[in-house]
Amino acid sequence: MSYLCHTMRWTLFLLPLWLTAQRSAPLNADFRFQDGVYFSAEALLANEPDVDWGEIAGEMVQLPEDFRVQIDSFGYKTRRYVKPYAIGLDGLPYLFVRQDGGRAFHEFTGLRQTGRYATIRYDTIVHTRQLMRAYNPATGNPFREGWVERDRRQEVSRVVDMATGRRHPLEILAVSELVDDEKEISDAVLRLTNDDQQKLVRALVLYNERHPLLIPLPQATD
Numbered sequence: 001m002s003y004l005c006h007t008m009r010w011t012l013f014l015l016p017l018w019l020t021a022q023r024s025a026p027l028n029a030d031f032r033f034q035d036g037v038y039f040s041a042e043a044l045l046a047n048e049p050d051v052d053w054g055e056i057a058g059e060m061v062q063l064p065e066d067f068r069v070q071i072d073s074f075g076y077k078t079r080r081y082v083k084p085y086a087i088g089l090d091g092l093p094y095l096f097v098r099q100d101g102g103r104a105f106h107e108f109t110g111l112r113q114t115g116r117y118a119t120i121r122y123d124t125i126v127h128t129r130q131l132m133r134a135y136n137p138a139t140g141n142p143f144r145e146g147w148v149e150r151d152r153r154q155e156v157s158r159v160v161d162m163a164t165g166r167r168h169p170l171e172i173l174a175v176s177e178l179v180d181d182e183k184e185i186s187d188a189v190l191r192l193t194n195d196d197q198q199k200l201v202r203a204l205v206l207y208n209e210r211h212p213l214l215i216p217l218p219q220a221t222d
Contacts, residue, residue: 026212032091041165067110074106115208179207
């Protein structure tokens, strides 16, 4: 009788864990999120969009080859504006990266590498200010100077901690700190240079395989 009771206690203890595992799946390239708008990393982690896709207002352009989605005049049909954290489109997540306030233009970028530590790449606008001088051709001395301001596009690469939403540079020190509980991987990263971005990504892939991030699957509907 005691053996039977002991077995039943363990069954009751393990059953919720087993059911949770059955309702979740590791975040990888095959995972599909629910379509809609997510207001936070927590909402995306729970796979529960805050706004259905049909509630989005605006004109969308999808550029899958560039991992980009652009929505002009972005907003919601029946609620106040809340800045999005991400959108789910055709099951794939796109993180919000840029807004043009004048046109309510919103740009979202897809995950290049998927997992606990995902990677993204996108363009950002950098404001520069440079002192320009005009020189007298006869004397070679400057006779006029002024500051010239310009906006230019710059491509940036980031590592996204999908469990928290925090973004980190795709650089040696940042990556080595993210994977420091795997000494073999961390030591290998420290031997690289920042130009070896493909090897940095491979280190993240290996870490993700050893430390999968489980995401709830969509609940079945009748």
